[in-house]
Amino acid sequence: MSPLCEHCGENMKKIHQQVSVMRKEIKNLRQTLDGAVRAHRKQLMSIQAAVSKADFSGHSKKDCTSSLSAPDALEQGNIQTVPIGYISSCFSVKNGTPRQPTICGPSRAQLRIQQSVFNNPEHALVGLGQYSHVWIIFLFHKNGHQSYKAKVKPPRLNGQRVGVYSTRSPHRPNSLGLTLAKLDKIQEPSECDRPRFRFLRSPEEAGAAIRAVLSADPRSVYRRTRCKDRLFFFSLDTADVTCWFGQGFAEVLEVRPLKDLALK
Numbered sequence: 001m002s003p004l005c006e007h008c009g010e011n012m013k014k015i016h017q018q019v020s021v022m023r024k025e026i027k028n029l030r031q032t033l034d035g036a037v038r039a040h041r042k043q044l045m046s047i048q049a050a051v052s053k054a055d056f057s058g059h060s061k062k063d064c065t066s067s068l069s070a071p072d073a074l075e076q077g078n079i080q081t082v083p084i085g086y087i088s089s090c091f092s093v094k095n096g097t098p099r100q101p102t103i104c105g106p107s108r109a110q111l112r113i114q115q116s117v118f119n120n121p122e123h124a125l126v127g128l129g130q131y132s133h134v135w136i137i138f139l140f141h142k143n144g145h146q147s148y149k150a151k152v153k154p155p156r157l158n159g160q161r162v163g164v165y166s167t168r169s170p171h172r173p174n175s176l177g178l179t180l181a182k183l184d185k186i187q188e189p190s191e192c193d194r195p196r197f198r199f200l201r202s203p204e205e206a207g208a209a210i211r212a213v214l215s216a217d218p219r220s221v222y223r224r225t226r227c228k229d230r231l232f233f234f235s236l237d238t239a240d241v242t243c244w245f246g247q248g249f250a251e252v253l254e255v256r257p258l259k260d261l262a263l264k
Contacts, residue, residue: 021226039147085113087138091197092258096218096234096241099155099168101179104212107236108199109183111136114125129186138177140170148172158221196210209236214243215248 089109091097098104115121130132148171151161164172200206217224219232230244235258242254 001041006139017226023181024222024226035147035149037060063082080116083114083139084117085111087111087136088198089236090197092235094212095232096236098213098216098218100216101224103216104203106209106212110199111180111181114178125186130182131183135184136179136181140172140175140177140181141171144176155221197239206239210241210252214252217245219245 063223087109090107098107113121113125118124118198148164150164152164152167152169152171153159153161154167154169197206200209213234214238218234222227223232224245228247231253232245234241238258239250239255240258242256243250243252
């Protein structure tokens with residue numbers, strides 16, 4: 001057989017690359033399917049357990065534990081919690097959100113405390129302003145699915161699998177998270193002194209935040225190594241950022257207001 005010409009060789013190389021990408025996608029789909037199957041089996045087991053505990057009167061033993069006092073319920077491992085507040089931040093979607101807390105210093109968030117938790121909710125915050133930082137325990141309520149794995153592949157390990165408890169993966173058995181936040185200020189709910197951005201204080205601070213996000217390269221391993229489309233989109237506060245990555249640099253192409261948020 002005659003050797004392939006240079007053009008044919010390039011085409012064959014591209015085809016091999018595409019096949020490799022397709023195999024990786026099929027592998028990811030199989031892993032996702034396996035996770036869904038495991039989650040389905042766990043749900044079936046929990047349903048079977050609940051049915052097996054039901055008595056002839058139509059009440060299950062689990063219903064009886066709901067009437068226990070708080071200390072008795074805790075001793076039996078039944079934990080019931082009520083959110084004391086809700087958090088919103090300048091990162092409204094996953095794309096572009098820094099994976100490490102110190103990457104984007106200008107980023108800010110707002111924690112709205114539920115007024116219905118206490119009879120005198122203002123008393124709960126007395127003395128908090130004396131501290132510089134607060135610990136926040138929160139729930140990953142937008143995980144998208146309830147399944148989780150014992151081993152995960154953190155983005156910075158280039159595909160290496162490690163135990164989920166040694167990572168910051170949000171897909172955990174109880175979907176709980178912990179963060180240390182710098183306390184900026186405490187204000188009454190009636191106050192409404194907002195700048196152009198909801199969280200960032202000025203266009204200069206927004207520019208610094210965008211540069212911080214891009215300096216850490218928020219793209220996934222697949223987009224960095226396999227995807228030919230170098231465009232990347234992410235949201236920051238009330239801005240929609242379009243950029244592209246070149247060899248050793250990133251360029252912001254457009255910054256425009258989000259369609260679903262009205263700037264004031």
